[in-house]
Amino acid sequence: VRADAQRNYDRILAAAEVAFTHHGADASLEEIARQAEVGSATLHRHFPSRQALLNAVFHDRTEVLCAKAHELTAKTGPEEALAAWLQEVATHVTTARGLAESLLQGARDAGPAVNDSSCYRMIADAGDDLLRRAREVNAVRPDVSIADLVTLVNGISLATEQAADAPAEAARLLTLALTGIRPA
């Protein structure tokens, strides 16, 4: 029975990853259950909410981004580390529409009520460390929050997702948004 449950869990996760990546965070749960060859009740037993399924699907990518934040902190200056990390976030969300929408939702709902294991909370915590260091060297205005930066990254990803070279276009516009339009 446990092996069966594990198999169902894995199948749902695999089907959900395809659906969320291509159709976004509001992909049909019924279609995910059908692709996974399980009933809707089984899906809901494993994942009581859409958000729980989204967090499970994007958990590994989120952990990669958090690890990247620590790596950049160790190896480069605070200003470069924050910019390079936001570019990493942009690359990840540009290739996974559901992740962008999920993070935007998290940024909107940000506050003590947010589930601590959500992808947004993990990203925001990792980003907050980078942001704090960048503020300490006066590289970021004090009124800029990590929610602002995550929202900007996701907006740029949504706006460029149909561009010919979406990741490069997102990177270029993110640099523009972080540095502003005035000459250096």
Added chain:
Amino acid sequence: VRADAQRNYDRILAAAEVAFTHHGADASLEEIARQAEVGSATLHRHFPSRQALLNAVFHDRTEVLCAKAHELTAKTGPEEALAAWLQEVATHVTTARGLAESLLQGARDAGPAVNDSSCYRMIADAGDDLLRRAREVNAVRPDVSIADLVTLVNGISLATEQAADAPAEAARLLTLALTGIRPA
């Protein structure tokens, strides 16, 4: 017959405005025809393509934005005029999802092939004047294009459309993107 045709045209436009504003640029054309109480053939006779219908629906708002560009040019400095105008664009697209998507499409396809009467072309021409003036006083880097700025505005609108106070949030993030994250 001409009065009949005009009535159908007006009905289609009214139904399309509701649909595009609320459901975005890919709202169902069949549903628009149904709401307008005309057949699909009639809709296609008046508007041979989705883009033609989008341009017709958003033509008036686009003209308002173009007039605003001229007004700002006359009454304020080049840098302030560009920023204020982009904020006007943000306000308009934040309240009309279909306009945001339509402009993004236009910015992607920008080039000599773009239909001269498209909303994007009208916006881009008006914005180009403001951008050129701002460049002349060294307020904007030479590599920043009007397509970049329109894409940023639309990305921010898409990312904030579900925020509690979407227009204010879009305005705040647009200012951030135009000025960059560093302290002044």
